[in-house]
Amino acid sequence: MTRISRLSVNNLNMSFGGLKVIQDLSFHVEKGQVTALIGPNGAGKTTAFNLISGALQPVSGSVLIDGQDITHTPSRERIYYGVARSFQNIRLMPHLTVFENLLLGQHPTLSGGFTALLKPFRLLRNCPWRTSINEALEEYGLADRANDTVSSLPYGLRKRIDLIRAVLASPKLLLLDEPAAGLNPSETTQLLEHLQKVRAKGVDLLVIEHDMSFIKRLCDRVIVLNFGQKIAEGSLTEIQQNQQVREAYLGTAA
Secondary structure (H helix, E strand, O other), X not given: OOOOOOEEEEEEEEEEOOEEEEEEEEEEEOOOOEEXXXXXXXXXXXXXXXXXXXXXXXXXXXXXXXXXXXXXXXXXXXXXXXXXXEOOOOOOOOOXXXXXXXXXXXXXXXXXXXHHHHOOHHHHOOOHXXXXXXXXXXXXXXXXXXXXXXXXOOHHHHHHHHHHHHHOOOOOEEEEEOOOOOOOHHHHHHHHHHHHHHHHOOOEEEEEOXXXXXXXXXXXXXXXXXXXXXXXXXXXXXXHOOHHHHHHHHOOOO
16 A cells, blocks of 8 residues: 655745746655754745745645645645644734633634634633643643733743644644744753654654754654755765765865
8 A cells, every 4th residue: 555645745846036946846754754854044945835834836846735735725724734834933922821822823723713713702711722722731831821921931932832822723744944943952952842742642743943953853854955956865864974965064075
């Protein structure tokens, strides 16, 4: 029986004007694996994420989730296929509480959509969304922060809240854009523990990251881009020994 990958990127091409930023890009994210997408600045990593999440439409090629073609599915609808994304720049509402931010993050999965959240809050006290949020905050050790205003939280905690919001959408594939950026060593360790819990729930991860130590501790496979093309794929050890990768990062035949 043919094994279906969680994510299949097939021959993607993307141009801005006459500039080719993604060229014939193909790779797979297997179920049960954490995959890193790395490369020098300007390699096309974020553009690849935008194509997978639906923020951009490719000139050609396809994106499949569990064998289903979602290439032309609008970004707002990709959560229904199991695709969620956490951004490098935190997208929380700073004037609202942690709980309120997590509740607002549920609107794509709610019956009635965003309008369901416009009911008086007293009607939401026993709703399943509230229960899910409280359980998630308890699981990740943040139950005592539920009523804190997001603007009062340190940066590392805000990143973890943003991640919880993405996970509450019950994704099959979670795209993480530099999740460790700006974190101190303690916060990075806490994030890694958090992501291991997410992985244990059966969520597959595709991660853009520059921190090789972080990748070593989290990721099973590494895909390397340079000038919009895949130049290598394998374990971190294999990647580090690859001559093309060393030249791309160092700019010389090291």
